[in-house]
Amino acid sequence: MENTPDLYVGLMSGTSLDGVDAALVEITPHTSPRLLATHAEPMPTALREMLLTLCHASSASFAELAAAEDAFCHLQARAVSALLVQQGLTGDAIAAIGSHGQTVEHAPNGHQGGPAYTLQLDNPSLLAELTNCRVVADFRRRDLAAGGQAAPLAPAFHQALFHSGEEERVILNLGGFANITWLSQDGGAPLGFDTGPANVLLDAWCQHHGHGTFDENGAWAASGHVDSALLTRLLSEAFFHQPPPRSTGRELFHLPWLESHLNGAEAPADVQATLAELTAASVAQGIGQFLGSRPLTLIIGGGGARNADLCQRLANHLPNANLRPASDWGFPADWIEAGAFAWLAYRRLHNLPGNLPSVTGAKGERVLGGIYAA
Incomplete structure (x- = not known):
């Protein structure tokens, strides 16, 4: 494998619901990931309220989920676009976007005797259309399928970046x-x-x-x-x-x-x-x-x-x-999580495992995420 750098964009919106963080990361096979640029796209108040309602809802309609997911995906696309414009890049310069999505419920041990699940609102097909970038998404459910907690996933990135x-x-x-x-x-x-x-x-x-x-x-x-x-x-x-x-x-x-x-x-x-x-x-x-x-x-x-x-x-x-x-x-405090999903996208494209069984409890290492072509 050549030691040539590839550019990835990691997207993260956490439980604070304050916006989407977009991190441009340079990754090569034999060097530590390098943060090149960042952009934070603020969360519109209406979308934040919509997501908060879903996070605490005992039930929700498919229409409500679809509306929130669509609005969130367009927010992600604006974050990517702003980052690329800032750096004078086009979508074809990016190897992939790593999209975490927006968690609305996480129940790795199931709920009232039901199956384990974790739900992130995301529409990687639409994100690929809006950005003209390949997208890697749905990172958590493969670890869950292997008996893991599906979280946290950032520790594998921490190991690559910080181990001594x-x-x-x-x-x-x-x-x-x-x-x-x-x-x-x-x-x-x-x-x-x-x-x-x-x-x-x-x-x-x-x-x-x-x-x-x-x-x-x-x-x-x-x-x-x-x-x-x-x-x-x-x-x-x-x-x-x-x-x-x-x-x-x-x-x-x-x-x-x-x-x-x-x-x-x-x-x-x-x-x-x-x-x-x-x-x-x-x-x-x-x-x-x-x-x-x-x-x-x-x-x-x-x-x-x-x-x-x-x-x-x-x-x-x-x-x-x-x-x-x-x-x-080299990674300011606010950008590690977004950087982690850029790195996880790199791992997926190279068919490398992205989870740590010692962290999540999964039965073994797994290649995480699905790939959506530009």
């Missing part, structure tokens, strides 16, 4: 939910799993009390005090005590879940502080389960990496960790 034989490294993604990848210094199989909520509850509580769409820099949380009794009640949730592999989503952690643990006497700022502490404590609990108090480098990505209050809480819980931003490795 000189120190223990943990990659922490602070998106809507927090997930970690442990890259062992001795080269053992990576481990990774969701540790619990991150921005999903912090943002929801902020919006509920009219403090904007998110708690900028964690300032509101920093103004409150941790309610230890509330924290104990939140941490009693069974998810926090499940062994990996494990993954979660809005199906479990949402505003009604939080409200079910409140007694009504809590000050709103104290609840925000407690939610930040919940994220830090659950991350530390997950890391400690495998690394104990060993020294490690904690590489932080995702939107929560810009939350100074949350990062300080993590430092307090992990005194033996050296906290470093993902940008030290």
Whole structure:
């Protein structure tokens, strides 16, 4: 295989529903992926509300699903187009787009005795038409079919980008939910799993009390005090005590879940502080389960990496960790997830596995995703 670079675009829209991230990534067989350019296409309010409704709906019509999927696909296409125009490229310069789609429900253990499923709204056929690019999509369901959790999928990319034989490294993604990848210094199989909520509850509580769409820099949380009794009640949730592999989503952690643990006497700022502490404590609990108090480098990505209050809480819980931003490795915090799906598209086109059974619990390595021609 020639060591010539190919260009891929990775698309990611996470549980925050704030927009579509598009990352242009250069990939060769024998070098680390290199981030070349990025574009963030904001989520229109109407589409965000539509998706939020679907995420929490007990039922939805096919017409509602189709309308949301169509609007989301056009948003993705605008993100790709803006990125290509920014770089003076046309669709034929791109080897493939890696599209994650928009998760509206994730139930890898089934629901009320039913089969396992994970549902991402995506229309790769339409995306290929709109962008004139080959598209790779539907990454999660092959891992699910092989008995895995279908998530997280980014750890395989983390291994390619961040592994070191000189120190223990943990990659922490602070998106809507927090997930970690442990890259062992001795080269053992990576481990990774969701540790619990991150921005999903912090943002929801902020919006509920009219403090904007998110708690900028964690300032509101920093103004409150941790309610230890509330924290104990939140941490009693069974998810926090499940062994990996494990993954979660809005199906479990949402505003009604939080409200079910409140007694009504809590000050709103104290609840925000407690939610930040919940994220830090659950991350530390997950890391400690495998690394104990060993020294490690904690590489932080995702939107929560810009939350100074949350990062300080993590430092307090992990005194033996050296906290470093993902940008030290050429991938700014907000772009690792999009970069991962560019890399997964590369893996699919070269018929290489994209999952890590040690992370997802699948029966073995699998080539992930379907290919849709330009």
